[in-house]
Amino acid sequence: MSGVLVLMEQHGGKWNRMSFEALAAGQQLAAKLGTECSAALIGEGAATLASELAGKKLTKVFNVQHALLHTYTSDGYVTALEQLVKQVGPTHVVLPHTYQVRDFAPALATRFRQVLISDVIAVHDGPVFVRQLLQGKLNADYRHAGTGPCFVSVQAGTFRAEAVEAGTATAEDFTPQLEASQIRNKPGEPFREAAQTVDLSAAPLIVSVGRGIGEQENIGIVEELATALGAELAASRPICDNGWLPMERQVGSSGQTVSPKLYLSVGISGAIQHLVGMKGSKTVIAINKDENAPIFEVADYGVVGDLFEIVPALTKAVRAA
Numbered sequence: 001m002s003g004v005l006v007l008m009e010q011h012g013g014k015w016n017r018m019s020f021e022a023l024a025a026g027q028q029l030a031a032k033l034g035t036e037c038s039a040a041l042i043g044e045g046a047a048t049l050a051s052e053l054a055g056k057k058l059t060k061v062f063n064v065q066h067a068l069l070h071t072y073t074s075d076g077y078v079t080a081l082e083q084l085v086k087q088v089g090p091t092h093v094v095l096p097h098t099y100q101v102r103d104f105a106p107a108l109a110t111r112f113r114q115v116l117i118s119d120v121i122a123v124h125d126g127p128v129f130v131r132q133l134l135q136g137k138l139n140a141d142y143r144h145a146g147t148g149p150c151f152v153s154v155q156a157g158t159f160r161a162e163a164v165e166a167g168t169a170t171a172e173d174f175t176p177q178l179e180a181s182q183i184r185n186k187p188g189e190p191f192r193e194a195a196q197t198v199d200l201s202a203a204p205l206i207v208s209v210g211r212g213i214g215e216q217e218n219i220g221i222v223e224e225l226a227t228a229l230g231a232e233l234a235a236s237r238p239i240c241d242n243g244w245l246p247m248e249r250q251v252g253s254s255g256q257t258v259s260p261k262l263y264l265s266v267g268i269s270g271a272i273q274h275l276v277g278m279k280g281s282k283t284v285i286a287i288n289k290d291e292n293a294p295i296f297e298v299a300d301y302g303v304v305g306d307l308f309e310i311v312p313a314l315t316k317a318v319r320a321a
């Protein structure tokens with residue numbers, strides 16, 4: 001076994017944006033291991049995209065094709081990719097942590113009696129894979145101890161797609177042996193990500209809510225302020241991770257990057273991963289009960305106090321103005 005194989009995701013000839021982040025992670029891992037990196041594309045539309053990888057630093061690009069793979073099924077993908085991984089023999093298989101990957105990758109790893117090290121945020125020498133625990137409060141280091149290939153999925157926004165190294169790659173078709181009887185689950189594409197309906201990057205006014213809000217039911221008071229100001233509602237990551245607001249409203253390194261005229265932050269501490277997404281805002285106002293919260297370092301105006309007193313009073317004042 002040698003080399004790193006990156007399984008990239010596409011739908012009908014369109015890349016999933018996280019595929020290139022996974023490719024950057026795969027190349028970085030290969031460089032640490034002093035080995036080569038290859039990539040694979042699967043499903044209808046893959047052939048068109050394989051040629052786009054010709055200018056990347058990859059040993060091979062595998063175009064996995066079969067009529068039974070035209071529509072996504074986890075059984076079809078697992079069976080086809082198991083054959084590819086057996087033929088290529090990589091030490092590591094890297095995937096983007098997409099909804100589709102969450103569906104089939106654990107089963108693929110199981111075919112090799114391995115687990116999926118999921119949602120990795122960094123790779124250190126060793127290799128050591130870093131995952132977050134307890135909503136980002138702890139980082140845990142994982143090492144692969146098995147004898148089979150190590151399967152790793154990478155978290156959105158943690159590796160930069162721009163870091164993908166240029167070079168040359170040769171494309172090669174791979175046709176798996178597939179029978180309709182091997183596919184027990186019904187075809188369909190339930191894991192296509194929903195179309196984005198909010199473009200925070202274009203919003204002139206944003207009111208953003210963080211974990212200081214405490215409970216999902218309390219978000220209403222911040223939403224009322226946003227409505228009174230005619231602003232878009234945004235959030236820090238824990239709010240979206242909890243499912244209190246949709247992911248498309250997340251600001252930060254793994255969310256949207258915004259640059260409004262006014263960014264009003266409510267109960268957000270100001271972690272670096274949040275700041276990188278909003279530091280381009282023209283004016284920042286922060287409400288936080290902790291006067292030492294890092295958000296105040298980037299705020300033009302700061303209010304130290306309890307958001308549950310300040311936000312309703314502010315909404316009332318805006319409505320009265």
Ligand code: FAD
Pocket residue numbers: 121132135136155157158209210211212213235236237238239250251252253254255256266267268269270271272273274277287288289290293305306307308
């Ligand atoms: P906390 O850090 O818990 O802060 C809550 C704040 O609310 C505190 O400062 C507290 O003083 C204040 N507060 C509490 N009660 C009140 C009250 N009654 N009134 C006023 N203030 C109050 N985070 C993002 O936001 N976006 C990202 O895209 C993102 N991507 C990440 C990517 C990676 C790879 C990693 C490792 C982390 C990422 N994070 C991201 C998470 C980030 O590190 C922080 O954990 C997160 O931003 C913290 O969110 P928060 O400020 O809402 O919560």
